[in-house]
Amino acid sequence: MTAKEPEIIRDKDQMRKWSRAMRSQGKTIGLVPTMGYLHAGHVSLIREAHNHSDVIVVSIYVNPGQFSPSEDLSTYPSDFHGDIQKLRAVPGGVDVVFNPHNLYDYGTNPNCTNTSTSTSNGEEMKLESCVEEKGLGHETWVRVVRLEKGMCGKSRPVFFRGVATVVTKLFNIVEPDVALFGKKDYQQWRIIQRMVRDLDFSIRVIGSEVVRESDGLAMSSRNVRLSPEEREKALSINKSLSRARFSAEKGQISCKELIDLVIQAINEAGGRVDYAEIIDQDSLETVEEIRSPVVFCVAAWFGKVRLIDNMEISV
């Protein structure tokens, strides 16, 4: 098979025009939203997308709306040229790479990078993202109010409203029939599913299994920022999660026991646990004993890099 050259589209209107032309030809459109710096996990999503749609759009956009000013927006890795090379090599290829410059620039603000924001109402006071939110700038946010609260939402208060909002924008621009998300970002996947249901998007959301390096580390664009030592230590996440699952399958139903096991292993390896929770797969509420399908979710810091991972446990 010869490599397929993806068309690169940067303009919203042109993107939508392309999708509508495809739809008018009876073709279904699959969207794989990414922030670039593609790895085998993304490739797995694209391969999965080929099972569900006729043509495939991969968006590459580092979304400032999901980063707080104190987070790693400015150091988030990127390699557009390398990404295109990888996309050429995907079996079946990719039809379009949607790579917009700034999805929050409406021609009203000269400067769309936020440095500090405060709003008049105390309720929202603590919520600040890297998007300009003053004057006539961007101000609409999609909130999935229960699912966004826990886990990553606790330590990253603007994260999921930023994700839900940019995905809504991408859905409205690309108008896909199917959208694919990695289950490595489990909470994100569930939030997008809930949002699609609650806002009546006519889009099928498909979650794709976690893809791991040969040693078990979950694929992430952030892995590249780990030193060799940190990378070695980070294996403690996957290893301890696997042990916890094994233990659960052998009859250990106490979540406290299982969580202690994981926290201890990560601490001993030199990581710093942000959270380790065993939650219901639908409601994402914590459970005390494993009596229905759950997922064990972990976030931990190794040096300056925060990694997440999870494992579904169905006993």
Next chain:
Amino acid sequence: MTAKEPEIIRDKDQMRKWSRAMRSQGKTIGLVPTMGYLHAGHVSLIREAHNHSDVIVVSIYVNPGQFSPSEDLSTYPSDFHGDIQKLRAVPGGVDVVFNPHNLYDYGTNPNCTNTSTSTSNGEEMKLESCVEEKGLGHETWVRVVRLEKGMCGKSRPVFFRGVATVVTKLFNIVEPDVALFGKKDYQQWRIIQRMVRDLDFSIRVIGSEVVRESDGLAMSSRNVRLSPEEREKALSINKSLSRARFSAEKGQISCKELIDLVIQAINEAGGRVDYAEIIDQDSLETVEEIRSPVVFCVAAWFGKVRLIDNMEISV
């Protein structure tokens, strides 16, 4: 011209299918969202819609998501049969009436009427609507965070998130090219415009001028609930707004003076002012002096009925 019989659609999927069939025929779709109990103001929106689209969908749905449990959801007037009669009589007619039963029922909750809600996070604690928001029930809300704060947002804290959310749902179900809103609900119109911009909906939002009874009272479905005496008193809103605009046109630029004039007139008539504000037409921020296009917005109670009205002033 013979009366056109609108097709009544109650199912979301059927609605979307109809719209897509129209689009595939190259026809543009206009949406007029209403809560029913139609009056001349709605008819004016529909007539305007005929100028912008080939086919017209009128939605009739009293949205529980924009009412708090203490508001008038249960007494909101309705007359579906009368509404259909009126729609038949509109010149050019209406193609579809979309009249869903419950847009928040996803098959997860036996009971979708909220009586009390509390969430785990203090931030959202005060926000309660008449939609079930527990367990796996509806939990996604669209917030236009600056424009929703003032005026009607102050006294009705869940109102605009409910409006923005149901309009998003209707947009995703009906997939219109054009949507029409009355400028009588000025803040709502601006919020929808901002939301469409920020979420990249491919929909043109058109604001239609306030339609008034022959004596000047702004048309509203709630007017029917005024006693004859209250209705007479309610004219004080329109009359005093007209006087304020005349005064501004004659050179009075002090908003305090103009606002005092309106508050005094409504008080003297026996009404109770909720707010009277002169605001910038785009940012909806209050101004002290009229030096650019503004709108004078008023909400006031007459008996148990809360009415709103406004007048644009461009000096």
